[in-house]
Amino acid sequence: xxxxxxxxxxxxxxHDLLIEPRKTLLAVLRDTIGLxxxxxxxxxxxxxxxxxxxxxKAVTSCMVLGVTASGKEITTIEGLASDGELHPxxxxxxxxxxxxxxxxTPGFIMASKALVDENPDRTxxxxxxxxxxxxxxxxxxxxxxxxxxxxxEEIRTNS
Amino acid sequence: MSEKxxxxxxxxxxxxxxxxDKVTGRAIYGADFQITGLLHGRVLRSPHxxxxxxxxxxxRAEAHPGVKGVVTAEDLPAAEDKMAxxxxxxxxxxxxxxxxxxxxxxxxxxxxIAAVAATSPHIAEEACELIDVEYEVLPPVLEVRQAxxxxxxxxxxxxxxxxxxETGDKPSNIASHFQHKKGDIDKGFDEADxxxxxxxxxxxxxxxxxxxxxxxxxxxxxxxxxxWCSTQGAFTxxxxxxxxxxxxISKIKVVPLEIGGGFGGKINVYVKPVAxxxxxxxxxxxxVLMNRADVFEGTGPTxxxxxxxxxxxxxxxxxxxxxxxxxxxxxxxxxxxxGAGAMCVFAPYNIENVVxxxxxxxxxxxxxxxxxxxxxxxxxxGTETVVDELAEKLNIDPLEIRLMNGAKEGDRRADGPVYPxxxxxxxxxxxxxxxxxxxxxxxxxxxxxxxxxxxxxxxLESSVTINVNPDGTVNLVEGSTDIGGTRASIAMxxxxxxxxxxxxxxxxxxxxxxxxxxxxxxxxxTTYATGYAAYEAAQDVVQQMKARAAKLWDVDEDxxxxxxxxxxxxxxxxxxxxxxxxxxxxxxxxxxxxxxATMNPAxxxxxxxxxxxxxxxxxxxxxxxxxxxTATQDAGKAIHPSYVEGQIQGGVVQxxxxxxxxEYIYNDEGEMTNAxxxxxxxxxxxxxxxxxxxxxxxxxxxxxxxxxGVGEVPIVPPPAAIANAIYDAVGIRMTELPxxxxxxxxAMGKI
Numbered sequence: 017x018x019x020x021x022x023x024x025x026x027x028x029x030x031h032d033l034l035i036e037p038r039k040t041l042l043a044v045l046r047d048t049i050g051l052x053x054x055x056x057x058x059x060x061x062x063x064x065x066x067x068x069x070x071x072x073k074a075v076t077s078c079m080v081l082g083v084t085a086s087g088k089e090i091t092t093i094e095g096l097a098s099d100g101e102l103h104p105x106x107x108x109x110x111x112x113x114x115x116x117x118x119x120x121t122p123g124f125i126m127a128s129k130a131l132v133d134e135n136p137d138r139t140x141x142x143x144x145x146x147x148x149x150x151x152x153x154x155x156x157x158x159x160x161x162x163x164x165x166x167x168x169e170e171i172r173t174n175s
Numbered sequence: 176m177s178e179k180x181x182x183x184x185x186x187x188x189x190x191x192x193x194x195x196d197k198v199t200g201r202a203i204y205g206a207d208f209q210i211t212g213l214l215h216g217r218v219l220r221s222p223h224x225x226x227x228x229x230x231x232x233x234x235r236a237e238a239h240p241g242v243k244g245v246v247t248a249e250d251l252p253a254a255e256d257k258m259a260x261x262x263x264x265x266x267x268x269x270x271x272x273x274x275x276x277x278x279x280x281x282x283x284x285x286x287x288i289a290a291v292a293a294t295s296p297h298i299a300e301e302a303c304e305l306i307d308v309e310y311e312v313l314p315p316v317l318e319v320r321q322a323x324x325x326x327x328x329x330x331x332x333x334x335x336x337x338x339x340x341e342t343g344d345k346p347s348n349i350a351s352h353f354q355h356k357k358g359d360i361d362k363g364f365d366e367a368d369x370x371x372x373x374x375x376x377x378x379x380x381x382x383x384x385x386x387x388x389x390x391x392x393x394x395x396x397x398x399x400x401x402x403w404c405s406t407q408g409a410f411t412x413x414x415x416x417x418x419x420x421x422x423x424i425s426k427i428k429v430v431p432l433e434i435g436g437g438f439g440g441k442i443n444v445y446v447k448p449v450a451x452x453x454x455x456x457x458x459x460x461x462x463v464l465m466n467r468a469d470v471f472e473g474t475g476p477t478x479x480x481x482x483x484x485x486x487x488x489x490x491x492x493x494x495x496x497x498x499x500x501x502x503x504x505x506x507x508x509x510x511x512x513x514g515a516g517a518m519c520v521f522a523p524y525n526i527e528n529v530v531x532x533x534x535x536x537x538x539x540x541x542x543x544x545x546x547x548x549x550x551x552x553x554x555x556x557g558t559e560t561v562v563d564e565l566a567e568k569l570n571i572d573p574l575e576i577r578l579m580n581g582a583k584e585g586d587r588r589a590d591g592p593v594y595p596x597x598x599x600x601x602x603x604x605x606x607x608x609x610x611x612x613x614x615x616x617x618x619x620x621x622x623x624x625x626x627x628x629x630x631x632x633x634x635l636e637s638s639v640t641i642n643v644n645p646d647g648t649v650n651l652v653e654g655s656t657d658i659g660g661t662r663a664s665i666a667m668x669x670x671x672x673x674x675x676x677x678x679x680x681x682x683x684x685x686x687x688x689x690x691x692x693x694x695x696x697x698x699x700x701t702t703y704a705t706g707y708a709a710y711e712a713a714q715d716v717v718q719q720m721k722a723r724a725a726k727l728w729d730v731d732e733d734x735x736x737x738x739x740x741x742x743x744x745x746x747x748x749x750x751x752x753x754x755x756x757x758x759x760x761x762x763x764x765x766x767x768x769x770x771x772a773t774m775n776p777a778x779x780x781x782x783x784x785x786x787x788x789x790x791x792x793x794x795x796x797x798x799x800x801x802x803x804x805t806a807t808q809d810a811g812k813a814i815h816p817s818y819v820e821g822q823i824q825g826g827v828v829q830x831x832x833x834x835x836x837x838e839y840i841y842n843d844e845g846e847m848t849n850a851x852x853x854x855x856x857x858x859x860x861x862x863x864x865x866x867x868x869x870x871x872x873x874x875x876x877x878x879x880x881x882x883x884g885v886g887e888v889p890i891v892p893p894p895a896a897i898a899n900a901i902y903d904a905v906g907i908r909m910t911e912l913p914x915x916x917x918x919x920x921x922a923m924g925k926i
Contacts (some may be wrong), residue, residue, distance in 0.1 A: 052207035053200015057385040058467040062852035093200035106198040110190050113817040116659035118197030119386045119435025148861035153383045153436050156824030157860035
């Protein structure tokens with residue numbers, strides 16, 4: 017299958033790639049670039065495990081073709097910690113025990129990051145609504161919500 | 176053992192040793208694994224629920240550019256008439272192998288037929304479509320009552336019913352029937368003033384782990400087979416591979432990578448032997464990944480069931496008799512968890528007269544697999560609903576009737592065991608004292624429900640070694656894959672013994688060549704049994720280091736004591752050295768210290784839970800909203816309370832999904848019509864309140880810190896608790912799971 021030139025900016029780094037048009041952004045990130053932190057749970061956009069941030073918005077990367085992401089700025093879970101410091105959301109997930117197996121965690125953290133970047137001043141109800149597209153099968157969500165609320169509080173306090 | 180013992184590490188909440196890896200995307204799960212020269216495998220699955228395989232022609236697929244190899248059941252060693260020993264009793268090797276790649280019959284839609292290895296996953300998928308399979312389609316049977324009929328389509332011509340020691344003389348879908356009896360059931364019902372008898376039906380549900388099954392296999396030319404995968408137990412994968420491939424265990428190494436959830440569903444192998452066959456055929460490493468539809472259609476769900484419960488009680492609330500028939504779907508091959516269901520069905524209550532009948536029935540659905548307290552949730556749905564109805568008829572509070580009849584130390588379960596110290600009554604008392612139970616409940620269409628549950632927990636084999644580092648830290652090596660924080664709960668038990676912080680223990684989960692046999696992470700056994708092994712290995716370290724201190728001080732070993740991280744000399748010389756300082760002097764006192772322990776502990780204490788739930792029923796749409804949920808549970812001793820709470824909250828929510836939405840929906844042809852996360856509706860955070868987890872601690876006498884397994888029992892009470900709450904809200908007894916909007920509307924007579 018003919019490949020197409022695609023330029024992606026991922027976690028601040030430029031990647032000039034030749035990819036098959038049938039490859040999803042998720043497959044490009046995982047298999048072509050080698051960023052395996054983003055997970056594939058359903059391939060149909062239902063579980064949110066593959067959530068990354070594309071131009072500021074949380075996106076399920078299994079539902080985006082790699083070729084259509086050309087020119088976009090993408091942040092994955094690998095791009096969140098900076099200078100050896102965890103992002104407050106990452107830290108909050110660790111502190112509260114907001115994950116068990118950890119497989120849905122990158123997606124939850126990226127979805128939460130997009131929400132908090134947009135507006136950290138949200139109620140539990142609003143976070144529940146906004147995170148409704150991410151499925152966790154281990155935690156029952158209680159400690160995930162505790163983590164997100166704790167991180168949002170910290171971000172509000174520090175901004 | 177004192178119930179008030181003070182600990183330094185046990186009961187604290189340190190962060191997980193794998194914490195950073197899992198929030199930064201660095202943890203390597205099965206699908207993330209890479210190796211040079213990797214090929215990609217894909218499995219072709221049966222489109223029919225029941226069909227004879229007439230022929231398979233792989234020639235077009237083999238000729239497809241990029242295809243490196245195709246395998247079918249013919250590539251598996253001949254399995255006829257052999258039995259496989261997987262440590263938990265013999266199973267038919269043919270059944271085991273046929274579930275990996277069907278030989279003569281496809282027994283469910285999604286049954287693996289053939290597999291392709293190619294240079295890309297897309298090419299492998301294309302090639303699957305080029306495999307020509309001729310099927311003779313047969314009528315499927317999808318429900319246990321139908322499967323038990325004498326004229327039902329037969330799945331296995333050679334299957335004969337094994338019933339109470341007798342073997343049937345004609346083909347049947349009933350694989351087995353067993354019975355437990357206690358007391359005199361007729362006398363028990365004669366003594367009863369009130370008798371309730373009800374039928375219950377539960378749907379087929381899936382474990383629903385978010386990470387699909389995966390495996391990467393490599394056959395080296397020297398005959399060494401290595402499999403990298405996510406699994407609940409690397410050693411059980413090794414055993415299954417050895418049996419299915421008829422290959423020596425000494426030539427198989429299984430490397431467990433991080434696992435994205437299991438709940439019992441990642442014990443049985445599916446694509447691992449397929450990857451191994453493809454690797455052997457191609458001489459290259461092959462990775463096989465399932466997609467979500469494969470997971471739903473090709474891996475073990477937990478069984479649907481048909482259950483009858485009959486219970487009788489006197490006017491003052493004493494339950495005098497209980498009888499049940501548990502009919503469980505095994506899926507395509509025998510082996511449902513009906514045995515475990517029978518152990519749990521009346522386990523919370525001390526009842527003198529009991530009869531339990533269990534039936535294991537094959538149907539044209541995927542072979543069932545364990546799912547969190549397998550069998551117990553189905554059973555408790557029936558029992559706990561009937562107990563609620565008894566309480567109502569007798570005008571007794573539902574917590575009180577449970578307190579009056581609740582099992583205690585010394586009581587005997589119908590299937591045999593006599594309880595050691597257990598904490599069921601304490602969970603009821605905790606629920607009774609919780610502000611939730613005293614809070615108002617009386618709004619229109621609001622209701623409150625109570626239910627309890629039991630899971631027996633297991634021990635099994637675990638091995639741990641502990642290497643002492645010169646800086647006073649230790650490296651703990653274990654074989655238990657960590658699904659939910661067990662690196663921490665195991666390391667903390669070693670840290671407590673050694674008098675060092677949890678952070679000074681570095682736990683590593685290793686492959687089957689690097690540690691002694693360790694059974695699966697399952698049965699709520701890991702913190703209990705592998706934690707016990709860590710405790711014993713740490714004791715071994717202490718013993719060895721006492722000898723080193725004795726050598727340093729030139730005293731007798733018996734004159735060295737160890738407490739609070741300090742070795743000191745007693746009887747004479749005043750000497751003292753910390754664990755840390757002594758660890759720097761191991762070289763000069765005889766070389767490194769490695770503590771070791773292997774265990775197969777018999778004292779896994781059973782776990783009880785009592786749940787209180789408030790719901791609101793929307794009588795126009797049939798939707799049930801969970802307003803408040805409180806779960807009390809006896810954890811024995813919570814090593815890491817946050818992670819115990821997490822287990823409780825997670826189990827409750829799986830139980831809520833089972834109660835309200837989750838089920839395999841089949842059409843008449845036996846095709847699952849909702850094999851996606853969109854249509855198989857698992858709870859999201861939108862559907863839930865915060866779950867209040869209340870830990871009760873009644874120490875298990877079978878563990879040095881009193882640990883009981885905690886993972887499984889929280890899934891057991893929710894369906895019954897919610898059914899009882901729905902009854903309280905709208906006066907309708909729901910007896911079929913899930914209690915989805917359409918079923919509820921139907922029950923209310925609205926549709």
